[in-house]
Amino acid sequence: MLHLHHLANSRSFRIIWLLEELGVDYHLTCYERNKAYRAPDSLKKIHPLGHAPMLEVNDRVLIESGFIIEYLIKHYDTEKQFKPADDNETAWEAYTFWLHFAEASVMPLLVMRLVFTKVVDQSPMLIKPVSKSIRNQVEKSMISKSLDTILAMMEKHLQDNHWFAGAEFSAADIQMHLAVVGANAGAGLDSSKYANILNWLKRCEERDAFKRAEEKGGRLKF
């Protein structure tokens, strides 16, 4: 039996969603974030890194979204619905690219932005102007321009493709979803500039498996 350890409002939402798409039986344990918005220490008892997702499979604990997705597809996607076949070159390339890109290139920028926001929030009054100025400097020099370029890449791709891997929904959409939700947090993406991304987001969230995942794991909120 698969056993997913899910942290509220985190990367592990993806794995609930994929398990629901696959229609696999699994046991789910949900954890809340602590006051510092971190994973509770109880997750470290399951795996020392203490990050979600964690998927127990026959007394082993698998971590890392991209790997867990590939593992589940290899073993449970018996009808080959969620990953393009190797000989469908264009779709295989798109799937493989976005699967890596979501966590390696998009999420680090969003996490860096979150870290600096927390640093400013937690700074004592006297230090706040300095920590704000540091945040603004990093936001300007490292984060916002790269994110704008990345969003433009996504927008162009979703103008030409219904889903990230092409015509068919795949696990690349699941992997990218959190990155898009993160980029859409706060002021929200400009709907005149990012109409294709926002329409894709709507299509994702209209899927039955997505709705079941939300009922079980809670709504993502940033």
Place this chain on the structure above:
Amino acid sequence: MLHLHHLANSRSFRIIWLLEELGVDYHLTCYERNKAYRAPDSLKKIHPLGHAPMLEVNDRVLIESGFIIEYLIKHYDTEKQFKPADDNETAWEAYTFWLHFAEASVMPLLVMRLVFTKVVDQSPMLIKPVSKSIRNQVEKSMISKSLDTILAMMEKHLQDNHWFAGAEFSAADIQMHLAVVGANAGAGLDSSKYANILNWLKRCEERDAFKRAEEKGGRLKF
């Protein structure tokens, strides 16, 4: 003809190394970092994100280390030397896990550390104590404990396995190499605690293809 755009002291070293392992013909263009230790703007003319590696393939530009590795293996690893077969489950899992983990979970911590080091270096004298205190807080709460846990995971894995995917060298070693070099920067890893990691590093760097990559792309220095 493949054309690799390589930035000195960056992730694109991996792709030179893999191309040398594969024995493929390729054209190489090397770029130096600017004074702010960033990629030069000329790379943005090749791909708007401006990050290395960038691999031109028939007038298309591929980015993202994990994807480029998978692409090159799919098309050029004709003797199937650098990725375990799907039916070698243990090796396939290890390969897939470390291929994702390197960029999604290890590199973001090292990049965050580098960003905070640069912030402190570039702070005016009056602000330096505050920026140092912010750096120390993030280092303590976010970076060092996670890196210690990750290094312990690697050390245990390399105690039981000669290479990251198991008994055989694979592209997972290439993907992990930069992460280990980054973690070994500065004071260096404690050789009594991380003997297996350091021995693995030595084995990597003794490979002929690695030596050729260094001759062409320069030595990684952090």
